[in-house]
Amino acid sequence: MDLSQTIASLIELLWIDFVLAGENAVVLALATRALPQEQKRLGVNLGTILFILLRIALVYALMAVSDLPGFGFVGAAFLLWAALLATMRGESDKSPQITPNRRLGPAMAAALAYDSQGALLNMIGVQGAAQGDKPLVMFGLGLSIPLLALGSAQFITILRKPPLLWASAGLLGWIAGRMAAADTLVLSSAMPPDLMRDFTPPVGALIAILLAYIYSRGRKINRVADE
Secondary structure, eight states, rough: OOHHHHHHHHHHHHHHHHHHHOHHHHHHHHHHTOHHHHHHHHHHHHHHHHHHHHHHHHHHHHHHHTTTTHHHHHHHHHHHHHHHHHHHHTTTTOOOOOOSSSSSSHHHHHHHHHHHHEEEHHHHHHHHHHHHHHHHHHHHHHHHHHHGTTTTTTTHGGGTTTTTTHHHHHHHHHHHHHHHTTTTTHTTSHHHHHHHHHHHHHHHHHHHHHHHHHHHHHHHHHHHHHH
């Protein structure tokens, strides 16, 4: 990977982590709100450690299977789903729905279950943006950890609102297309790899933006109908 590609990947990693960063401060506050007062701080600290360990485990698991046939297509599908979820979250003012529990174990399990989807999508995005470069993957992982506490910060939520939301969806789609083009099934097929590398990223970006637009348009229509 040359210098220009490395710089582009670093920018993508920053953007991906900002858009897909979890909101552990909110999630843990909701999950631990019914705990006895003396256990709340323990719950928040333990939950943060569990969120970090989950992301580390996911990164190493994804790197271990990244060369398997079909991984690129599966990763691409997840990133298109992430683009739609980012749109849904960006246009919703609702807080995470987490059932509180008065016991520490179930409260941590609920927080981890809620965070698992976002953590998986975040780490797939990191893997795709890094294009398999291990130091860049580690950089993306390291960046995602402090952003857990800043998931609701103003400078991050700006990226989750229109019009930057459309650019975020497009970037996720672009990386999805690139992951699909780099799949071993494509590289070992008769399809020209250079053509696939040029063709699939813009197609992925277009699909992601269309999904975001369709959802946004449908939500506006439903809102008008309700009024």
